Amino acid sequence: MKPKKSIALVTGASSGIGKATAERLAIAGYTVYGTSRRAAQASQQPFAMLSLDVTRDESVEAAVGEVIRLEGRIDLLVNNAGFGVAPAGAEESSIEQAQAIFDTNFFGMVRMTRAVVPHMRRQGAGRVINIGSIFGFLPMPYMALYVATKHAVEGYSESLDHELRTRGIRVSVIEPANTSTQFDANALEPDSQLEEYREIRSALVKKMKELVETGDKPSVVADAVLRAALAPRPKLRYTAGGRARGLQFLRRFAPARLVDAGIRRDLQLDAMPAGKAS
Numbered sequence: 300m301k302p303k304k305s306i307a308l309v310t311g312a313s314s315g316i317g318k319a320t321a322e323r324l325a326i327a328g329y330t331v332y333g334t335s336r337r338a339a340q341a342s343q344q345p346f347a348m349l350s351l352d353v354t355r356d357e358s359v360e361a362a363v364g365e366v367i368r369l370e371g372r373i374d375l376l377v378n379n380a381g382f383g384v385a386p387a388g389a390e391e392s393s394i395e396q397a398q399a400i401f402d403t404n405f406f407g408m409v410r411m412t413r414a415v416v417p418h419m420r421r422q423g424a425g426r427v428i429n430i431g432s433i434f435g436f437l438p439m440p441y442m443a444l445y446v447a448t449k450h451a452v453e454g455y456s457e458s459l460d461h462e463l464r465t466r467g468i469r470v471s472v473i474e475p476a477n478t479s480t481q482f483d484a485n486a487l488e489p490d491s492q493l494e495e496y497r498e499i500r501s502a503l504v505k506k507m508k509e510l511v512e513t514g515d516k517p518s519v520v521a522d523a524v525l526r527a528a529l530a531p532r533p534k535l536r537y538t539a540g541g542r543a544r545g546l547q548f549l550r551r552f553a554p555a556r557l558v559d560a561g562i563r564r565d566l567q568l569d570a571m572p573a574g575k576a577s
Contacts (some may be wrong), residue, residue, distance in 0.1 A: 304374070311379040312346070312379070316520045317379040317380070321344075327529075335350070336352050349366070354403055356507070359410045371414050373415050374426065376426070377524060378427070381407070382400065384489060386442055392490060402437075423466070426471070426528050429458070429470070433474055435472065436474070452472060455485075473524055476540055479513075488497070
């Protein structure tokens with residue numbers, strides 16, 4: 300791909316990973332359109348912003364249509380928009396809340412892909428890069444719904460890459476570890492809180508805050524996106540940062556029982572009083 304002539308569309312670009320990615324692509328020579336629900340644009344940003352709600356079909360169609368109207372093509376789609384639920388027991392989120400997180404994190408990606416891929420097919424070329432997570436290949440107790448969406452992103456992306464490869468389109472997943480953003484501050488509280496989970500919920504909220512504060516900078520993820528976008532022969536998966544690479548190595552080669560024990564030890568799950576950690 301030739302960045303100076305390439306058009307990129309990045310969802311969830313108002314802050315964090317999305318903003319860093321849009322800025323990195325713009326510096327590399329792409330003409331970049333970022334999106335957010337509010338479409339606010341600071342004058343110093345090197346990319347344009349469009350209003351987009353990935354949970355609404357008509358909003359997706361309007362944003363993609365606007366880019367096509369202005370540029371005539373889309374060469375790179377980065378599906379980044381998403382949110383999480385604060386640490387809690389899986390049973391503490393209602394079905395409605397579960398559906399809401401999937402509607403953004405997974406079906407939002409599907410909507411965007413369905414809207415953009417027809418244009419890439421006609422071009423005979425394109426890249427779709429989905430922002431996944433290490434939790435797409437690792438479990439994270441008390442974040443089951445978020446983890447489920449990231450597992451879904453992995454499976455969808457791998458299958459889609461096989462479908463589109465012969466049409467000149469490649470699909471990749473970026474797998475960051477904890478990243479220093481406002482992601483945890485924007486996480487939804489579980490809507491069916493139970494007393495049985497109060498202690499572990501409080502402990503894990505503190506733990507997740509520490510992990511985010513010491514996490515990689517968003518630019519680490521943005522650099523991985525650019526590598527995937529420019530690679531002559533892109534890989535399906537790109538880990539972002541040393542911690543993510545280390546965890547991927549452990550998941551692939553360490554005995555399952557050791558990985559399992561390590562997760563429980565790191566989160567101190569077995570230190571909870573009887574009846575409160577299960």
